[in-house]
Amino acid sequence: MYFILKSHKGGCFLLLKYFNWNAINVYFSLAACLFIAGLSAQPTANSVCFNSNKERVTLSQYNNDFLIDETGSKYAFNKKIIIQSLLSQKAVYELHNQITRVQAIAEVNHGTVYWVTPKQEHFFDVFSALTAHQGIISVEPDIAPVRKLLRANHKVQLKEVYSKNSLLSSLKPPFCDSPVNRVRVAIIDDGFDFSHTEFNELAVLLEYDADEHVLDASTTGIVDYHGTQVAGVIAAKQDGIGVEGFAPTSELIAIRQVSTWTSSLILAFHVAKLMKADVVNCSWVLPFLSDITAVVIKDLASSPHRPVIVASAGNNRQKACEVNKLSELESVVVVGSINKVGNLAEFSNYGQCVDYYAPSSVKSTSLSGYANFGGTSSSAAIVSGIIAQLKACGVAQPLSQLHLFENIKPAHSVLNFRAKESTKKHY
Structure with missing residues (x-):
């Protein structure tokens, strides 16, 4: 199966003139950019305005490699643009004579x-x-x-770690003896x-690197360990030796994606859709979520299967809605951690953006053999494994x-001594 990026390099013609920032007839689609931090100001030629979390965001050029928002947060940018459109690849290429390449990275319900x-x-x-173009959604x-994708693992003391079988037994899983479905x-x-x-004995259906666009998800160094855990x-x-997974008969789709580039995130989720994944595990925290990324994730969740x-x-001791933007999506099951007494x-x-809480601090596979694996990363992996095995049992x-x-x-059943909050999922 080939789903590596496609490109179009045909001829092009000038369909739109360069935008004239001094023109009286300013494009209405950029009007929201006039309001930043409550102040009205026309964006400069070196700023961009777009939607994130269904709010209008303006980023201005900081230097050749970075954009900056009104709070001072910096974003690397690679001088590339992501669009959602009903236009063909060739039609997009021909929209401007300064476009050199157009690549399709996801198909969604609407374009x-x-x-x-x-x-x-x-x-x-x-x-x-x-x-400004009407054909672009x-x-x-x-x-x-400007930081790596935050893996939601937490360093734990050895005394906190569940033994190889204690977690399975304490959960008392109502699993079937013989799975009836192959689950991806x-x-x-x-x-x-x-x-x-x-x-x-694991069936690995696919390895794919969404950053490098290659069919390989192998580790690249000693810090590249989280996926293995x-x-x-x-x-x-x-087999009664080492550690035991919750869904050992699963067919695995391994997608390596270590950056926070929007294009890589979109591609990673779309690969999961193309491979017809039944469960998608994301044991990490996403501090920024663009609207197009949200569309791709919701499209994946609404797939026929x-x-x-x-x-x-996440492990910040904060409201998940504020820290992990994935948690705001209704189509994502968000998992926090409980301690050994269930708090x-x-x-x-x-x-309010957390759906379930699960145990943490387990022993798992590592690059050196076995290691302690803590934080909400392990809690999410536990829930993913349970869901996969339930699906395998025909649930x-x-x-x-x-x-x-x-x-x-x-x-709602977990005792929380922290301040109450009212933020709810809204996507």
């Missing part, structure tokens, strides 16, 4: 998501022209918050080491069965 490469010196001209820059689990994370003995919780073989997307709440773990994020609505597990707690 196609394209990755547009303009000549770098004309990035802002092309962005303005695409924003949404336009945004391809950016990355996509893990979007950093690198994977499938040479580990716990995976020698998540995979162990979900799919390590059950109805995959369950599971994400970590909110002291490190876990919390609030059509696995979320409705989570209450049968002794230590999987609906959010």
Whole structure:
């Protein structure tokens, strides 16, 4: 199966003149950019305006490599543009004579998501022209918050770690003896080491690197370990040795994605859709979510096979709605952590954007053999594994069965001593 990016390099003609910032007839689609932090100001030629969390965001050029918002937060930008449109790839290419390449990175219910490469010196001209074009549904820059994707693991003391079988037994899983379905689990994370003995019976359907666009999800260094730990919780073989996964008969889709580039996130989720994943695990926190990314995630969740997307709440001891923008999506199941007595773990994020709480601090596979794996990363992986195994046992609505597990707690049942909050999922 080939789904590597396609491109079109045909001829082009000038369809739109460069945007004239001094013209009296300013394009209405940029009108919202006039209001920043309550002040009215026309954007300069070196700024972009687009939607994030259904709010209008303006980023101005900081230097050649970074954009900056009104709060001072910096975003790397690669001089590329992401659009959602009903136009064909060729038609998009011909919208501006400074566009050098157009690549389709996702198909959604309402159009196609394209990755547009303009000549770098004309990035802002092309962005303005695409924003003003009626055939374009949404336009945004391809950016990355200036920090790595935050893996939601938490360092734990050895005394806190569940033994290899204690977690399985304490959860008292009502699993079937013989699975009736083959379930596909996509893990979007950093690198994977499938040479580990716990995976020698595992069916890995695909390895894909959404940053490098290659069919390989292997680890690239000693810090590239998180995906291997998540995979162990979900799919390590059950043989009474080492550790045991919750869904060892799963077919794995390993998607390596370590950056926060919007284009890579979109591609990662679309690969999960193309591979017909039944469960998608995201054991990480996303500090910034563009509207097009949200569209792609919701499109994945609404696929005919109805995959369950599971994400970590995060380990900041804060409201998940404010820290992890994935948690605001109704189509994402958000998992926080509880301690051994069933109360909110002291490190876990919390609030109305969290759906379930699960145990944490487990032993899992690692690059060196086995290691402690904590935080809401492990909690999300546990829930993903349980959902996958329920699906394998023929349960059509696995979320409705989570209450049968002794230590999987609906959010409303977890004792939270922290301040109440009223933010709710709104996407």
